[in-house]
Amino acid sequence: MTRETLKAEGASLTIHLDGPVWDGVQAATIGDVAFRDPQAGAALLGDALARIRAAGRDRVLGPMAGDTWHSYRFVSESDGSKPFLLEPSNRPEEPAIFADAGFRPVAHYFSARMALTGEDPPPPPADARFRITAWDGAAPEDLFREVFALSCAAFAGNAFYTPIDEAAFLAMYRPVMPMMTPDLILLARRPDGSLAGYLFAIPNLVEGPKTKTVILKTYASLERGAGRHLIHACHKTARAMGFETVIHALIHDDNISAERSRREGADVFRRYALMGLPLDV
Incomplete structure (x- = not known):
């Protein structure tokens, strides 16, 4: 089975064995994380890692519901404002539970907010290609x-x-x-x-x-x-x-979009992290 949902009293998650390539090898992912009880969540995460190790995978990414087309990333920093539409969210303790299991950030993202006030800036030069x-x-x-x-x-x-x-x-x-x-x-x-x-x-x-x-x-x-x-x-x-306001949503720190957002004067109000863990199989 390449996908399996694990549940316990106060916690649940889903294992996807066929996740993206990381460090040149196919990784498993752990997504749909819901740790209402932190202790139960930590135990369930340990169970998931044991199953992934037994299946022969030596890399794990999380949180990620199988791939980057679906929900992934933890909120790592926030100004406390409410989540916006379609934004990933998590309980504050969940990233720490992953960190305690040995996960470390492998990619960073942000969302930024910009006021839509004043005059429209000059448009870019016309381009005949489109x-x-x-x-x-x-x-x-x-x-x-x-x-x-x-x-x-x-x-x-x-x-x-x-x-x-x-x-x-x-x-x-x-x-x-x-x-x-x-x-x-x-x-x-x-x-x-x-x-x-x-x-x-x-x-x-x-x-x-x-x-x-x-x-x-x-x-x-x-x-x-x-x-x-x-x-x-x-x-x-x-x-x-x-x-009156635009949100530049869920931008990878190293993407060209990040530089565009900064040039527009947008202010970062939320940061996110995708976490990874190498396993000794």
Whole structure:
């Protein structure tokens, strides 16, 4: 069995034996962590590691629900503000339980907040390779098939990347589609109509239907410079729609997106860590 859920009184987790490659070998992952009772959680984590070791895996990542397409990362630092829509969250003691078992951070991420006040900054220079438009709201499944193909190409070089099939990708996004605002789905298309990049932003609906905060959730591109154009268009559109704050969500510390966020003047309010543990099999 490559996936197994373990439960005890006050704790649960799921083991995925076929996780991403780490240090050149396939790692197992531990996700869906819920340690309501810290002592029970520590014991269950020890049980999970024993099972992973017995299965022959010598690397473990966590928290991660199998791959980076699904939920992963612990909150490691916070200003105390409430979680935003689709943000990973955890009990404060859970990272310490993993650390006590020998896990150490192997990747760091952050979310940053920026005010959408004042005038729109000048747009980037026009680029004949692509044009930025908002999604018209039609044929969402067709759009997401395009997004899936581009995402596979754009993310393939990322650390801990694991491919998934189109059906799994569409199943993952279908529940989110009704929450999406077409004007905040921005597309960079080449002159031949093919997709060169995309950006998904979504209102922070946990604050209610009249939220003034928008979340820049995901963007990717295959043309150099398209990301800069997509971000500018997102901020401009969000201002015009009456949003007052944008969240640059869940950015890897070493990603080019991190430098873009800093240049825009966004302030970090949350940090996250993915943890890893080498095992002696």
